[in-house]
Amino acid sequence: MGDQRAYSEVLKETARFLRPFLAKRLSFTNEVDDLLQEILVSVHKARHTFDGNRPYKPWVYAIAKFRLQDYLRSHYADQLHHAIDLSEIEESVSENVTETTISYESISGEIQKLPEKQAIILQMIHQKGFTAKEVADKMGMKESAIKVAAHRAYKILRSKLER
Amino acid sequence: MENIDELINRLSQDTTKAQLAPHPFLLSLKWMGWAVVYLLLSLLFSGLRPDLMVKLHDPWFDVEVALIAGVFFATTVSAAVLSFPDMHQMRRLVFAPAIMFSLFLLVMFFAWLTDNPPAPLPIHSFECTVSITLFSLLPAAWTFYAMRKFASTHYHWAGSIALLSAFSAGALWLRLHEVNDSITHVVEWHYFPMIGIGLTGWWLGKKILKW
Numbered sequence: 554m555g556d557q558r559a560y561s562e563v564l565k566e567t568a569r570f571l572r573p574f575l576a577k578r579l580s581f582t583n584e585v586d587d588l589l590q591e592i593l594v595s596v597h598k599a600r601h602t603f604d605g606n607r608p609y610k611p612w613v614y615a616i617a618k619f620r621l622q623d624y625l626r627s628h629y630a631d632q633l634h635h636a637i638d639l640s641e642i643e644e645s646v647s648e649n650v651t652e653t654t655i656s657y658e659s660i661s662g663e664i665q666k667l668p669e670k671q672a673i674i675l676q677m678i679h680q681k682g683f684t685a686k687e688v689a690d691k692m693g694m695k696e697s698a699i700k701v702a703a704h705r706a707y708k709i710l711r712s713k714l715e716r
Numbered sequence: 717m718e719n720i721d722e723l724i725n726r727l728s729q730d731t732t733k734a735q736l737a738p739h740p741f742l743l744s745l746k747w748m749g750w751a752v753v754y755l756l757l758s759l760l761f762s763g764l765r766p767d768l769m770v771k772l773h774d775p776w777f778d779v780e781v782a783l784i785a786g787v788f789f790a791t792t793v794s795a796a797v798l799s800f801p802d803m804h805q806m807r808r809l810v811f812a813p814a815i816m817f818s819l820f821l822l823v824m825f826f827a828w829l830t831d832n833p834p835a836p837l838p839i840h841s842f843e844c845t846v847s848i849t850l851f852s853l854l855p856a857a858w859t860f861y862a863m864r865k866f867a868s869t870h871y872h873w874a875g876s877i878a879l880l881s882a883f884s885a886g887a888l889w890l891r892l893h894e895v896n897d898s899i900t901h902v903v904e905w906h907y908f909p910m911i912g913i914g915l916t917g918w919w920l921g922k923k924i925l926k927w
Contacts, residue, residue: 561728568720590723597727598927599867601734602800615802619869 671706744796776827783820790816791881798874799866835897844905848886856882875921
């Protein structure tokens with residue numbers, strides 16, 4: 554029981570000193586939280602490689618940096634993917650994605666069938682009247698990512714409605 | 717923040733006993749022990765080169781064998797150190813193979829210079845690379861298997877060094893088994909393929925040692 558409490562304290566302290574380290578390197582709070590959780594799980598998984606005879610922090614930071622690099626690598630790969638999408642839809646992105654001639658209500662059934670994120674974005678834009686920037690702020694995403702997601706959703710809807 | 721606290725509670729309640737990893741020196745000693753047993757058994761079955769006693773009077777051969785054994789030793793220690801997330805805070809040891817490889821290259825260069833007139837090339841060529849690779853499969857497999865139990869944060873390097881360690885044991889076996897005096901052949905078909913082996917290990921490391 555005492556061991557469990559001590560271990561819990563160590564993990565809490567670890568989370569405390571890792572949070573600013575991650576916050577400095579990541580833009581959004583939800584990213585920091587997600588990665589911090591991942592790092593804590595990794596620390597737990599690798600606990601047998603720490604014997605207590607050498608300093609703890611270098612060991613933890615090695616794991617944290619490793620997970621951070623992994624995260625950034627996949628994040629940038631995702632960004633590159635978006636960049637390719639953006640170049641493909643350069644013209645339509647400059648258009649106002651929040652304006653459309655079709656009412657939300659008339660196609661709400663089809664919107665609900667979209668992937669969850671896309672459905673939420675369209676709902677926020679067309680039902681609640683938010684701008685792309687406002688949606689981006691609320692969802693912790695970049696405005697360009699919202700536009701790309703909305704554009705993809707329109708594409709799916711268009712193909713469904715044209716059938 | 718609530719999620720973090722919840723996660724910490726969950727992790728601290730995990731009562732699964734994690735067996736403490738041995739010190740990298742002990743770990744490498746264990747790996748080397750297995751490799752030496754395997755090498756001796758292989759030599760027992762395949763046989764030592766008949767002219768070994770004569771060759772042992774050739775200083776270049778002695779230094780070559782000693783250095784390839786040194787490469788094996790250094791790469792095994794380095795692989796064990798690389799198995800730990802923080803390299804057991806002995807970062808410098810990871811570079812030990814670089815020193816051994818440099819010395820080895822230097823010695824091979826001088827051995828090649830002194831090989832004058834050059835010893836005749838054997839009839840075979842790539843068969844040596846294949847033999848060494850086949851010999852290395854088992855030690856490579858057990859090293860990777862053992863390394864997977866740890867938590868390497870440098871999986872590319874770890875994979876590369878682990879494979880080089882197994883291959884150097886193979887190269888040592890062939891040098892003690894095959895009657896061959898051609899330095900050109902040895903460099904070309906025994907040692908030069910190490911570059912490819914290192915690259916393969918780099919790729920395998922990501923596939924096998926990522927956690």
